[in-house]
Amino acid sequence: MEFGKNNTPFSEEEFAARLARAKDAMRREGFEALLVCDPANMCYLTGYDGWSFYVHQAVLVALDLPAPMWIGRNQDVNGARLTTILKDDDILGYADDHVQSLVKHPMQAMAAIIRERGLERARIGVEADCYYYTARSDAVLKAELPQAEIVDAGILVNWLRCVKSEAEIALMFQAAAITERIVEAALEVMADGVRQCDVAAVIQATGTRGIPGEGGYGGDYPAIVPLMPNGVGTSCPHITWRDEPFRAGTGTTIEIAGVRHRYHVPMSRTVFLGTPPTKMLAAAAIMAEGIEAALAAARPGATAHDVWAAWNDTIERHGIVKESRCGYSIGLNYPPDWGERTLSIRKGDETVLEPNMTLHFMPGLWMDDWGMEISEPIRISSEGAETFCHFSRELFIR
Amino acid sequence: MEFGKNNTPFSEEEFAARLARAKDAMRREGFEALLVCDPANMCYLTGYDGWSFYVHQAVLVALDLPAPMWIGRNQDVNGARLTTILKDDDILGYADDHVQSLVKHPMQAMAAIIRERGLERARIGVEADCYYYTARSDAVLKAELPQAEIVDAGILVNWLRCVKSEAEIALMFQAAAITERIVEAALEVMADGVRQCDVAAVIQATGTRGIPGEGGYGGDYPAIVPLMPNGVGTSCPHITWRDEPFRAGTGTTIEIAGVRHRYHVPMSRTVFLGTPPTKMLAAAAIMAEGIEAALAAARPGATAHDVWAAWNDTIERHGIVKESRCGYSIGLNYPPDWGERTLSIRKGDETVLEPNMTLHFMPGLWMDDWGMEISEPIRISSEGAETFCHFSRELFIR
Numbered sequence: 001m002e003f004g005k006n007n008t009p010f011s012e013e014e015f016a017a018r019l020a021r022a023k024d025a026m027r028r029e030g031f032e033a034l035l036v037c038d039p040a041n042m043c044y045l046t047g048y049d050g051w052s053f054y055v056h057q058a059v060l061v062a063l064d065l066p067a068p069m070w071i072g073r074n075q076d077v078n079g080a081r082l083t084t085i086l087k088d089d090d091i092l093g094y095a096d097d098h099v100q101s102l103v104k105h106p107m108q109a110m111a112a113i114i115r116e117r118g119l120e121r122a123r124i125g126v127e128a129d130c131y132y133y134t135a136r137s138d139a140v141l142k143a144e145l146p147q148a149e150i151v152d153a154g155i156l157v158n159w160l161r162c163v164k165s166e167a168e169i170a171l172m173f174q175a176a177a178i179t180e181r182i183v184e185a186a187l188e189v190m191a192d193g194v195r196q197c198d199v200a201a202v203i204q205a206t207g208t209r210g211i212p213g214e215g216g217y218g219g220d221y222p223a224i225v226p227l228m229p230n231g232v233g234t235s236c237p238h239i240t241w242r243d244e245p246f247r248a249g250t251g252t253t254i255e256i257a258g259v260r261h262r263y264h265v266p267m268s269r270t271v272f273l274g275t276p277p278t279k280m281l282a283a284a285a286i287m288a289e290g291i292e293a294a295l296a297a298a299r300p301g302a303t304a305h306d307v308w309a310a311w312n313d314t315i316e317r318h319g320i321v322k323e324s325r326c327g328y329s330i331g332l333n334y335p336p337d338w339g340e341r342t343l344s345i346r347k348g349d350e351t352v353l354e355p356n357m358t359l360h361f362m363p364g365l366w367m368d369d370w371g372m373e374i375s376e377p378i379r380i381s382s383e384g385a386e387t388f389c390h391f392s393r394e395l396f397i398r
Numbered sequence: 399m400e401f402g403k404n405n406t407p408f409s410e411e412e413f414a415a416r417l418a419r420a421k422d423a424m425r426r427e428g429f430e431a432l433l434v435c436d437p438a439n440m441c442y443l444t445g446y447d448g449w450s451f452y453v454h455q456a457v458l459v460a461l462d463l464p465a466p467m468w469i470g471r472n473q474d475v476n477g478a479r480l481t482t483i484l485k486d487d488d489i490l491g492y493a494d495d496h497v498q499s500l501v502k503h504p505m506q507a508m509a510a511i512i513r514e515r516g517l518e519r520a521r522i523g524v525e526a527d528c529y530y531y532t533a534r535s536d537a538v539l540k541a542e543l544p545q546a547e548i549v550d551a552g553i554l555v556n557w558l559r560c561v562k563s564e565a566e567i568a569l570m571f572q573a574a575a576i577t578e579r580i581v582e583a584a585l586e587v588m589a590d591g592v593r594q595c596d597v598a599a600v601i602q603a604t605g606t607r608g609i610p611g612e613g614g615y616g617g618d619y620p621a622i623v624p625l626m627p628n629g630v631g632t633s634c635p636h637i638t639w640r641d642e643p644f645r646a647g648t649g650t651t652i653e654i655a656g657v658r659h660r661y662h663v664p665m666s667r668t669v670f671l672g673t674p675p676t677k678m679l680a681a682a683a684i685m686a687e688g689i690e691a692a693l694a695a696a697r698p699g700a701t702a703h704d705v706w707a708a709w710n711d712t713i714e715r716h717g718i719v720k721e722s723r724c725g726y727s728i729g730l731n732y733p734p735d736w737g738e739r740t741l742s743i744r745k746g747d748e749t750v751l752e753p754n755m756t757l758h759f760m761p762g763l764w765m766d767d768w769g770m771e772i773s774e775p776i777r778i779s780s781e782g783a784e785t786f787c788h789f790s791r792e793l794f795i796r
Contacts, residue, residue, distance in 0.1 A: 001631060001640065003767075051622055052636040054529075054735035075722050075764055079634030096722040097746075100739045102552075105527075129503075129534035131452075136526040136550060138533035152534060154500075197606050197616030205603035208595050208639070218595030218641040224449055225619045233399060236477030238450040241606075242399065243616040324473050324494035335733045337452035341498045348495075366473055369401075 006085050008047035009261045010167055015085050018045055019068065021160050022061055032122040033062040034153060035110070035141075037133040039334040041157040042070070043262060046084040052076040053132050053334060055099050056106035062119060069117075071110055073099060107137050111144030120145055125153025131336065158342050162329055164356045168263060169379060172331070172358060174211075175265040176377065176388035178219045178258030182206045183269055186228070186256070187396055192248040192273050196241040200226050203256055210260070220259040222266075223338040227255040234270075234371035237364055248274040253364070253373040257338055264330055264338040265388045266360045268373035271396040280372060283320075283365055284395035287374045290314040291393060294326070294345075294361055298378060298385035304349035311363055312347070326363040330377065353380045358388075404483050406445035407659045408565055413483050416443055417466065419558050420459055430520040431460040432551060433508070433539075435531040437732040439555040440468070441660060444482040450474040451530050451732060453497050454504035460517060467515075469508055471497060505535050509542030518543055523551025529734065556740050560727055562754045566661060567777060570729070570756060572609075573663040574775065574786035576617045576656030580604045581667055584626075584654070585794055590646040590671050594639040598624050601654055608658070618657040620664075621736040625653040632668075632769035635762055646672040651762070651771040655736055662728055662736040663786045664758045666771035669794040678770060681718075681763060682793035685772045688712040689791060692724070692743075692759055696776060696783035702747035709761055710745070724761040728775065751778045756786075 001007045008015075022045060026034055036042055039053040045068050046059055057072030067090050070080045074093035081091055094109035114120060126141070127133050129152075142150050164172070185206040189199055203226040210219035229239050231250040246252060250273060257266035272280060290311045297310035304327075311326050327345030330338060338360075343351035345361060362375040372395070377388040399405045406413075420443060424432055434457040440446045443457050443466050455470035465488050468478045472491035479489055492507035512518060524539070525531050527550075540548050562570070583604040587597055601624040608617035627637050629648040644650060648671060655664035670678060688709045695708035702725075709724050725743030728736060736758075741749035743759060760773040770793070775786040 001629075001642070003630065049638070050634065050636040051625060051638055051734070054622070054737075075762075076634065076636055078764065078766075079637045082631065082634055083637060097744065099723065100726070100737065100742060126533065128537065129532045131529045131532065133533050134527045134529065135524065135531050135533050135536035138536070139526065139550070152537070195616060197608060198610075201603040201606040204606055205599040208599040208602055210595060210641075212596075218593060218639070221623045221638065224452070227449060231399075232401065233480065236448065236474065236480055238448040238474055239477045239481060240447070240449055240619065241616070243608075244399070325497065328498070336449070339452075339498065344498060346495065364473075366476065368476075 001082055003081055007083055008085060009171060012085055014165060014167060015047065018160065019061070022157060023063055025156050025160065026061070026063060026125065029125065029153065029156065030123055031125040031153060033060060033114070033119050034125040034156070035060055036127060036157055038127050038130040038157065039132065040332045041127070044157065044161055044332060046070055046086055048080055049083045049262065050076060050079040052079065056137060058110060060114065062117065065117065071113055105136065105140045107140035108144055111141055114145060119148070121147045123149040123151060125151055125156065127155070128152035155341055158340050161331055161340055162342050162357055163354050164331060164358055168331065169356060171260045171263040172265055172388060174217060175258040175260040175263050178207055178210050178260065179256065179265045179267050180389050180391055182256045182258055183254065183267060183391060186254050187271060187398065190246055190252065190271055190273070190398055193245045195243060195245050196228065196230060197243055200228060200241040207256065207258060217260065220262055222257040222259050222264060223333045223335045224257070228252055232369050235366050235369050237366055237371065246273055251276065251280060251370060253371055255373060262332050262334065264333055265377045266330060266338055267377055267389055267391065268362060268364070268375040269396060270372045270374060271398055273398050276395060276397060280370070280395060283372050284374065286315055286318045286320065287363060287372065288393050290363060291361065291374065291376055295376065295378065295385045298353060298380060300353055300355055300380060300382065302353050304343045304345050304351045304353065305347060308345045308347055320365065322365065327359050327361040330358050330360045355380055355382050399480055401479055405481055406483060407569060410483055412563060412565060413445065416558065417459070420555060421461055423554050423558065424459070424461060424523065427523065427551065427554065428521055429523040429551060431458060431517050432523040432554070433458055434525060434555055436525050436528040436555065437530065438730045439525070442555065442559055442730060444468055444484055446478055447481045447660065448474060448477040450477065454535060456508060458512065460515065463515065469511055503534065503538045505538035506542055509539055512543060517546070519545045521547040521549060523549055523554060525553070526550035553739055556738050559729055559738055560740050560755055561752050562729060562756055566729065567754060569658045569661040570663055570786060572615060573656040573658040573661050576605055576608050576658065577654065577663045577665050578787050578789055580654045580656055581652065581665060581789060584652050585669060585796065588644055588650065588669055588671070588796055591643045593641060593643050594626065594628060595641055598626060598639040605654065605656060615658065618660055620655040620657050620662060621731045621733045622655070626650055630767050633764050633767050635764055635769070644671055649674065649678060649768060651769055653771060660730050660732065662731055663775045664728060664736055665775055665787055665789065666760060666762070666773040667794060668770045668772060669796055671796050674793060674795060678768070678793060681770050682772065684713055684716045684718065685761060685770065686791050688761060689759065689772065689774055693774065693776065693783045696751060696778060698751055698753055698778060698780065700751050702741045702743050702749045702751065703745060706743045706745055718763065720763065725757050725759040728756050728758045753778055753780050
């Protein structure tokens, strides 16, 4: 990595196209400026990549400014110079006494920059439900810019990320190769008596090493840690590993993602140590049938709702009723979520599928005291659904 | 883990004491209710532990209710039953169609619960600068509860976490043993030609395995991934690993944390492959002197400012001027930050140190194209500062 070089995996032309699409969306929605605080959106528009999102930071896009501006903590300015495609003049820091301070707030510094750029009366979009644009961020910004119109822009930039470029798809196939290695490695070490944390360690190390050797490449950190609830824990999708060993006669759901340059390809599988109960074998067969039906329905022109309906019709025929969504858009992301927060595969989501949309079809069943997850990351191709991975959808028995 | 058991590392008495202190603070600030969205605060008050904070969730504390209430996504209710000390009646889920929806918001469901509990006219504190209480959360809550007074409560619960109990300190010493193992393992594998991602893999695996064998225990995930910028990257504290190998003649700053049951003990060290330049050796000597001075100043009755001043006087004598804070409170946390967002070791922070406050004294130097980090996690004891780890503060040369 060198200062002044494009250290991102994308061409400057690709960034220019992203910015043009962002400005088009801003014009359509009537925004003169957009304050982007979602780290994935910041990365999408500038290349910025660092674990600095625990302090307030933003990318400012204005219709009248040729390039986006990165604004963050002084000590992260060098990181922005190293990882973004921006010129040094478009990277601005604020003093460290704003950080987690009881008297100052970083949005005061951001407002000052917005004023200096002559945008103090502008209609400015903010990402109001983004984790990194807090209620206080909004209050301070509005107090500092009383003549501006600060408006919830929702997930305007997230929507731009929905259809991937060929360069993004290529990264996701690289991530998918890591995904498969992770699940293979986990299945290899899971056994009666092995501590849950030891399997989590193998999962993390495999994902971070990525593909070793000639032609290989490293893995990046996932936006969610490995989830691998065991036994009664499989009824709870989001609890993390424990010290306790896996025991014969219990099931485990593994949800992980291979990641390449922040692009995620998640996958879930279920393992049973010993002889699984009939209900789990039956559930696995129903899920396999439901996944086939959903993937057959996932094609350009169909809606997210149609994919959900194909899945839901299958499981309902077998007497299973499931309330939760069964998938979502995936790609570039940062903690705490690898989902893009745009389309969900659920009842009533009328988003029309297009080629190069990428989805995690994730039909979990979480029952009273057991659960099962078998999922499939897919790309919408010109004809239908292409799976990123090629991995058996069986209930694994060890 | 069994449903209906206390699966947390703390007694029910300890939770009762935490709740009592929270209610005292609420009375002092005039809050009848408090909506707690910070995952660390939710865990502190109820034991809740799951990677579900990417959807809106909260713990509701009301002066008139004997126990806190957990409110989250339906599919996380089982996780709350398994990990909290709450009764099932105090765990409430909202329907999945609220999740990342374009038409519904989880705060609508939370507001309904607040109304049902007769709190629709209450003065309700919210954690307005918490990552997980967004601008839209605030807007929806205020629209749904027009008669309530929704007020920024700041970091009221974070402050309660500042002084640790003996049970918390014991967990932090367990975490510290993991911290030392991680840095040892990283120093062992770092060499000319080793890919950065391969060292990151060793760091993650070592941290998650924790302490193996008889009497051992597992590690938990850190709230920040391993940071190990190399070469010119050491000028940027928050960039993460790359594919590129480490090369002779470059420095690397490693910042990691051992974690036990969500309690963090972070540490930083700097390694140079080959013969370090004189300026780095000189900087290491100055930092060692500054750390000694700061630790000598860190005692009950002193302020956070005093600790900063002891450090700053030392480095200024050597001609170094550093703007950024040089430490912060540590303990229980979730991504994206292991700092508690309360006291900072910086100019003007007049927080008075008390026994069992726990701090990461973290004096990084980030220069134009190089940097150095040597840090010390400490506990304030009755007499002074006790270090959690016992690890040489040298500039490591490999």
